[in-house]
Amino acid sequence: MKTDMNESQRTFWKKYIAKAKLDLSYAAYTKVTRAWQDENDACPFNRLYYIREGEGYVRIGDRTYYPKPDELYLLPAGSDQAYGTISEHTFGKYWAHFTAKIGDLDLFQILQTSPFIKVKDPDALQSTFEQLITYRQSDELTSEFRLNAVLMTCIADFIDQCDKVKLNLASTPTFEKMNSVLLYMEQHLAENVSVDTLSRIAHYHPNYFINAFKQFTGYSPIQYMNHLRCEKAKDYLMMTDLNVSQIADTLGMELSYFSRMFREHTGFKPTAFRDLKPQLGE
Missing domain, CATH: 1.10.10.60 (Homeodomain-like)
Incomplete structure (x- = not known):
């Protein structure tokens, strides 16, 4: 992640985004039907779509994309989201719905990422989604630990592989105010x-x-x-x-x-x- 920050600020923000609380609602593999289509204004949760086959579209805000096999898409919470089919050759995809909150803010309000990545190791990512599905359905006492660990790793890998990632420090007035406070503190350590x-x-x-x-x-x-x-x-x-x-x-x-x-x-x-x-x- 390239940012115009000094070491202390980077250290703070690394620890800050690591405070995100994750909650996976659903994870599955689906070969969608021709009728697969919907629109969600200001969707309250994030979607991950890992395309394995087929064609269709997703829309994030005012941008429309046509995912290809072995691409992983993130549709961030708070955005206007839409999706649908364009032919009989519909998507076969792994998918997950989850929230990632830091206080009242969504993680991807703070971190602005590329909408998708080209998956480097398709078999490994397929295994990741299979683990999400398994742990989501498991009754084992430790299943939530393992689920969060897998989901967090998946999100970290997505962020690391994005072409563009930036911190949206002005996502709320609080960020602008507190950023000024942190800068002042750093400049007056001896006082x-x-x-x-x-x-x-x-x-x-x-x-x-x-x-x-x-x-x-x-x-x-x-x-x-x-x-x-x-x-x-x-x-x-x-x-x-x-x-x-x-x-x-x-x-x-x-x-x-x-x-x-x-x-x-x-x-x-x-x-x-x-x-x-x-x-x-x-």
């Missing part, structure tokens, strides 16, 4: 940034801001600031000769607090983390 200051940037009341920030990031403001400081400290430890005291000063932290915070985040004392450098470089 004692107050909640009042951050809430003014987001144009929120301080009490509301704390709840909104935690819902957006999964952290309180101080926890997220320490997360940023910890990531920066890792860079200093691995890329510079600054001692631990100098790094703490650079980040505006007392040495004892910095050492405790670093160990809580990484499981290592700062000096022990630096000792990993030869191993990490191998």
